[in-house]
Amino acid sequence: MFITFEGIEGSGKSTQLKKCEEFLTKKGYPILVTKEPGGTDLGKTIRNWLLNPETTFHHRYSELLLFIADRCEHVESIIKPALSEKKIVLCDRFKDSTLAYQYAGRQGDKTLIYSLNNLVTIDPDITLLFDCRIETGLSRAKARAKLDRFEDENTAFHQRIQDMYHTLAKKHSDRFNIISTEDSIDNVFNKTISLLEEALHKKGYHES
Ligand code: TYD
Numbered sequence: 001m002f003i004t005f006e007g008i009e010g011s012g013k014s015t016q017l018k019k020c021e022e023f024l025t026k027k028g029y030p031i032l033v034t035k036e037p038g039g040t041d042l043g044k045t046i047r048n049w050l051l052n053p054e055t056t057f058h059h060r061y062s063e064l065l066l067f068i069a070d071r072c073e074h075v076e077s078i079i080k081p082a083l084s085e086k087k088i089v090l091c092d093r094f095k096d097s098t099l100a101y102q103y104a105g106r107q108g109d110k111t112l113i114y115s116l117n118n119l120v121t122i123d124p125d126i127t128l129l130f131d132c133r134i135e136t137g138l139s140r141a142k143a144r145a146k147l148d149r150f151e152d153e154n155t156a157f158h159q160r161i162q163d164m165y166h167t168l169a170k171k172h173s174d175r176f177n178i179i180s181t182e183d184s185i186d187n188v189f190n191k192t193i194s195l196l197e198e199a200l201h202k203k204g205y206h207e208s
Pocket of ligand 1: 008009037092093094097102151
């Protein structure tokens with residue numbers, strides 16, 4: 001079972017992922033929690049370069065290629081082995097982030113980005129899209145730390161990302177669930193965990 005958490009900056013997805021991890025671990029589900037970029041040792045180095053506001057790329061597609069390299073290594077060394085052990089993998093961002101950020105956000109070439117994205121052939125069983133207004137998300141991001149290279153982009157960039165997430169959610173309505181995070185952390189968590197548990201039970205996973 002492969003579950004991804006997606007959303008714009010400050011959407012609250014990482015907070016919810018942490019709470020889901022605690023809850024599902026306590027209940028004895030066999031879970032593995034990971035993230036992109038930065039799910040492997042190589043990925044941690046790639047992540048530092050990608051997020052550092054001082055990084056300047058000289059080629060239009062260097063950023064995209066680093067995300068793809070991070071994902072290829074992550075999938076082969078962490079995600080696929082965990083799935084073959086029947087673990088429930090919870091991943092903070094995945095292929096939908098590349099479509100939202102590098103295709104819609106950066107306005108890269110569609111054919112190129114889709115074909116590079118498809119170097120990784122697995123797709124999530126379920127995607128939880130944490131959704132809030134861009135202003136809400138950015139004010140949360142500003143309150144928690146210095147803005148990274150993506151958070152520091154202009155509003156039009158964030159708007160293109162959010163629009164793309166909504167488009168993807170419509171296109172892949174079989175796996176996408178939109179959860180509004182314009183609510184308290186606890187209310188959002190209750191919605192998230194009931195969605196997850198229902199999906200896990202359907203797939204035959206039960207607490208132990
Ligand atoms: P992170 O701190 O994990 O962001 P957040 O807390 O919002 O999840 O940083 C990951 C950043 O990388 C985030 O701004 C989105 C961006 N990103 C892409 O642009 N493309 C991708 O394919 C992925 C996985 C992430």
